Amino acid sequence: MTDSSGTPTRSAVKPGLRERMRATIRAEVTQVALRLFIEQGFDRTTVDQIAAEAGLSRASLFRHFGTKEDIVLVDLEAIGRQIADALAARPDEERPWEALRRAFDVLTRMNEAEPDQTLSYLRMLQDTPSLRARHFEKQLRWQEMMAPEIARRLGASPDRPEDPRPSALVAAALACLDAASTGWVACAGAVPLTVLLDRAMGAFTD
Secondary structure, three states, X not given: OEOOOOOEXXXXXXXXXHHHHHHHHHHHHHHHHHHHHHHHXXXXXXXXXXXXXXXXXXXXXXXXXXOHHHHHHOOHHHHHHHHHHHHHHOXXXXXXXXXXXXXXXXXXXXXHHOHHHHHHHHHHHHHOHHHHHHHHHHHXXXXXXXXXXXXXXXXXXXXXXXXXXXXXXXXXXXXXXXXXXXXXXXXXXXXXXXHHHHHHHHOOOO
């Protein structure tokens, strides 16, 4: 909304500013938490420690994050949307399995940008049962985001939601991603994640 001079009114500017401030705080808390988790371990790091280092009260921290696990996994929803968008942008003539593989390039590019941090993050994820369980819940949301595009590529009718093929393909691709990530951690990054992902997904086409 603008005033008569075309200048944004206070009500139009304020929500955007609040959202930017909220995003900045969340990013700072996540950075502090990840450092503490990697240094001390997830279970040995308390919410009070994270809040103190981030300059927040415990109550303020929980206004930004629902659980301690969410501090680590907060970005997964947005990453899932990026993958779903990348999948939708793949050429229509591309086979669904190949389109899924190429959509995961969103993740492999992140990995290549910060390999050491990503390796530490994935190792912590795999070593912490509560994080693994929460991560699995987030990945189910990824599956929900990606399955409609795979259904479209398969020509699956929206009037037949019982068709298991779209969900089966996406679930299998995510399982390959998890297997490749586990292998990448096991070899301490000696083999690039993209190579391991190609091998995992290639096992279904050999």
